[in-house]
Amino acid sequence: ELNVSIRDYQTSHRTIQLPGLINIAAFVPGLVSRDSSDLQEVTKASIAAGFSMIRIMPVGKDGAISDVKSLKIAQQNGKRGGYCDFNLSIAATSDNASQISHAAGEVGSLFIPFNHLSDNISKVATVEAHFDAWPTHKPIITDARTTDLASILLLASLHNRRIHVTAVTTKDDIKLIALGKEKGLKVTCDVSIYSLYLSQADYPGCHLLPTVEDQAALWEHMRTIDVFSIGSLPYQLAHFLKKPTEIAVGIADALPLLLTSVTEGKLTVDDIRTRLHDNPREIFELHDQVGTSVEVEIDRPYTVEATSSWSPFAGRVVKAAVQRVTFQDQIVCLDGSILPVPARGTDMSTHGAMPSTAAVL
Amino acid sequence: ELNVSIRDYQTSHRTIQLPGLINIAAFVPGLVSRDSSDLQEVTKASIAAGFSMIRIMPVGKDGAISDVKSLKIAQQNGKRGGYCDFNLSIAATSDNASQISHAAGEVGSLFIPFNHLSDNISKVATVEAHFDAWPTHKPIITDARTTDLASILLLASLHNRRIHVTAVTTKDDIKLIALGKEKGLKVTCDVSIYSLYLSQADYPGCHLLPTVEDQAALWEHMRTIDVFSIGSLPYQLAHFLKKPTEIAVGIADALPLLLTSVTEGKLTVDDIRTRLHDNPREIFELHDQVGTSVEVEIDRPYTVEATSSWSPFAGRVVKAAVQRVTFQDQIVCLDGSILPVPARGTDMSTHGAMPSTAAVL
Ligand SMILES: [Zn+2]
Ligand SMILES: [Zn+2]
Ligand SMILES: [Zn+2]
Ligand SMILES: [Zn+2]
Ligand SMILES: [Zn+2]
Numbered sequence: 048e049l050n051v052s053i054r055d056y057q058t059s060h061r062t063i064q065l066p067g068l069i070n071i072a073a074f075v076p077g078l079v080s081r082d083s084s085d086l087q088e089v090t091k092a093s094i095a096a097g098f099s100m101i102r103i104m105p106v107g108k109d110g111a112i113s114d115v116k117s118l119k120i121a122q123q124n125g126k127r128g129g130y131c132d133f134n135l136s137i138a139a140t141s142d143n144a145s146q147i148s149h150a151a152g153e154v155g156s157l158f159i160p161f162n163h164l165s166d167n168i169s170k171v172a173t174v175e176a177h178f179d180a181w182p183t184h185k186p187i188i189t190d191a192r193t194t195d196l197a198s199i200l201l202l203a204s205l206h207n208r209r210i211h212v213t214a215v216t217t218k219d220d221i222k223l224i225a226l227g228k229e230k231g232l233k234v235t236c237d238v239s240i241y242s243l244y245l246s247q248a249d250y251p252g253c254h255l256l257p258t259v260e261d262q263a264a265l266w267e268h269m270r271t272i273d274v275f276s277i278g279s280l281p282y283q284l285a286h287f288l289k290k291p292t293e294i295a296v297g298i299a300d301a302l303p304l305l306l307t308s309v310t311e312g313k314l315t316v317d318d319i320r321t322r323l324h325d326n327p328r329e330i331f332e333l334h335d336q337v338g339t340s341v342e343v344e345i346d347r348p349y350t351v352e353a354t355s356s357w358s359p360f361a362g363r364v365v366k367a368a369v370q371r372v373t374f375q376d377q378i379v380c381l382d383g384s385i386l387p388v389p390a391r392g393t394d395m396s397t398h399g400a401m402p403s404t405a406a407v408l
Numbered sequence: 409e410l411n412v413s414i415r416d417y418q419t420s421h422r423t424i425q426l427p428g429l430i431n432i433a434a435f436v437p438g439l440v441s442r443d444s445s446d447l448q449e450v451t452k453a454s455i456a457a458g459f460s461m462i463r464i465m466p467v468g469k470d471g472a473i474s475d476v477k478s479l480k481i482a483q484q485n486g487k488r489g490g491y492c493d494f495n496l497s498i499a500a501t502s503d504n505a506s507q508i509s510h511a512a513g514e515v516g517s518l519f520i521p522f523n524h525l526s527d528n529i530s531k532v533a534t535v536e537a538h539f540d541a542w543p544t545h546k547p548i549i550t551d552a553r554t555t556d557l558a559s560i561l562l563l564a565s566l567h568n569r570r571i572h573v574t575a576v577t578t579k580d581d582i583k584l585i586a587l588g589k590e591k592g593l594k595v596t597c598d599v600s601i602y603s604l605y606l607s608q609a610d611y612p613g614c615h616l617l618p619t620v621e622d623q624a625a626l627w628e629h630m631r632t633i634d635v636f637s638i639g640s641l642p643y644q645l646a647h648f649l650k651k652p653t654e655i656a657v658g659i660a661d662a663l664p665l666l667l668t669s670v671t672e673g674k675l676t677v678d679d680i681r682t683r684l685h686d687n688p689r690e691i692f693e694l695h696d697q698v699g700t701s702v703e704v705e706i707d708r709p710y711t712v713e714a715t716s717s718w719s720p721f722a723g724r725v726v727k728a729a730v731q732r733v734t735f736q737d738q739i740v741c742l743d744g745s746i747l748p749v750p751a752r753g754t755d756m757s758t759h760g761a762m763p764s765t766a767a768v769l
């Protein structure tokens with residue numbers, strides 16, 4: 048893939064080309080609501096923000112993909128098209144272990160929620176049943192924390208399975224994951240981008256966010272963080288602050304925030320490419336998106352505008368912007384605006400379900 | 409070792425010879441109280457009940473062995489002699505990880521208490537520090553439950569270390585241990601004998617005891633149980649029931665209860681020998697006690713007498729009794745009574761601390 052950095056000497060900013068980026072945890076509120084267009088809205092905001100592939104979290108605002116029926120609704124919603132590629136997952140519940148294997152071929156991964164909007168399943172026996180039912184080669188994701196995290200890491204260790212921990216927020220959890228990696232455990236993790244830039248110091252009492260100490264630990268353990276994600280944190284934060292919960296909240300903030308850290312020397316472009324493209328593709332065995340790229344401009348400061356879509360970063364000065372997004376060899380976005388092109392994103396949920404000799408792409 | 413079973417045809421009962429038995433978790437209330445004679449009392453009750461070696465839990469009623477100072481007090485109390493051999497252990501606290509290695513040569517094992525009378529240390533980081541500080545060849549014991557148990561098993565797995573879980577009480581915990589063993593984890597466990605014979609059905613609201621369902625699961629997982637122990641459960645139960653907390657409560661009940669289960673076909677003599685001698689010796693690397701044996705009589709029913717020392721089994725019919733205990737080639741007990749012989753038990757805490765070429769015995 049291309050990695051071109053062109054410095055414009057007259058205005059002292061540069062243009063960087065990145066591959067199409069991947070959001071491994073996209074929150075779609077109306078995911079399992081019949082005739083919801085949230086998926087279209089989220090994919091539209093995603094492609095405009097440089098994300099050409101999103102993995103949709105199986106837990107929405109009013110329900111989860113946890114059986115064949117809810118999966119069908121989400122698939123129907125997906126059939127009306129999306130502006131970027133996407134895939135669906137299934138969520139474990141306390142009593143669907145015997146059913147999930149039937150859906151395995153139709154979804155990208157199994158999500159075992161401990162702390163999510165869905166009902167809590169914390170019993171080792173339940174998780175064990177899901178480990179046994181889910182195909183060994185397919186990814187498992189969890190949002191478990193503290194001792195729950197230790198429990199699921201133990202099961203992963205005993206079953207010699209890969210496990211991905213999503214939205215790590217605390218010092219203890221990132222340290223446990225670092226220790227696991229050091230000792231050869233097949234564990235990977237992501238951190239919500241909002242958790243890197245917002246803390247409980249900004250919003251006292253908001254336990255969705257890391258404390259200042261936790262946030263510092265996340266930055267210190269950057270090598271342990273495999274993936275940056277968007278996740279449901281922006282949506283939940285808006286809800287917590289009683290802001291209008293825009294469907295696509297947080298998506299547009301991702302790249303400007305991360306790339307501004309590049310201008311400040313806190314991250315490299317490579318750190319971002321690795322965590323928003325290379326690692327997501329490898330961990331979740333995603334398809335390669337040919338003819339897809341993102342052009343970003345950095346080092347030109349501007350103030351994030353307060354638009355109709357709420358952002359906690361409105362009014363803040365950032366130093367990077369998405370300039371151009373090319374999807375399937377066609378320019379689809381220029382300076383944050385979607386061009387009048389048809390939505391050509393595809394439901395890639397079954398990618399990888401077939402033997403590689405019968406590749407679907 | 410001898411294994412003689414002599415059936416007395418006239419009265420239809422039999423005498424069985426067992427090696428000197430081991431209680432791997434002996435509770436000594438005044439362990440770290442200056443000039444306490446509880447150790448003498450516990451060793452006296454132990455030898456009379458067939459236990460020629462006891463591992464003393466490092467947590468007493470009024471404090472724990474957790475540093476050099478408290479260890480010294482316990483050692484002093486031990487110097488006044490005991491009726492059977494014994495060893496001491498040290499308890500992990502949230503801030504003694506840097507000190508325990510200094511005591512390692514003077515104690516038999518490290519106990520990491522999660523649920524005990526001592527202060528709770530549940531942080532993965534703390535336990536991790538203890539794992540790193542404690543010599544790899546020396547035993548670690550924990551009383552962790554549920555997710556805490558999973559946490560410590562994970563650390564054991566990551567460090568490829570042996571871990572012994574004491575006083576397992578629930579279905580979930582014994583199943584997790586069974587799973588761990590099945591998957592190759594180096595985990596062993598014991599169950600308090602009282603937990604096999606008393607449940608919350610006997611004492612409603614007493615969460616020290618297993619529920620009926622949990623107790624059934626313990627019996628079903630007999631193959632997973634490496635060791636039977638006495639532990640602090642009898643003492644804690646007496647306290648819960650506001651009974652006079654006799655120092656030696658529960659010790660005399662052990663063998664009659666287990667051997668009665670033999671007469672009922674629920675256990676074999678071998679099950680008992682394995683869990684009160686062979687496995688304890690191997691797991692905790694204990695010395696061999698030459699010239700030491702226990703003769704028990706089974707199949708002759710009698711009613712447990714209500715003595716000054718409280719027992720929940722007083723009035724119950726059991727079918728086995730300890731007849732004779734031989735310690736260091738000398739008969740020391742006959743029919744439950746200590747003979748007037750000197751106390752010849754030794755503090756064996758440093759056994760195994762030296763290279764085997766310089767054996768101390
Ligand atoms: Zn320019
Ligand atoms: Zn399994
Ligand atoms: Zn790519
Ligand atoms: Zn493909
Ligand atoms: Zn006889």
Ligand SMILES: [Zn+2]
Nearest residue numbers: 536539540567
């Ligand atoms: Zn370690």
Ligand SMILES: [Zn+2]
Nearest residue numbers: 427428696697
């Ligand atoms: Zn022996």
Ligand SMILES: [Zn+2]
Nearest residue numbers: 695767768769
């Ligand atoms: Zn020796």
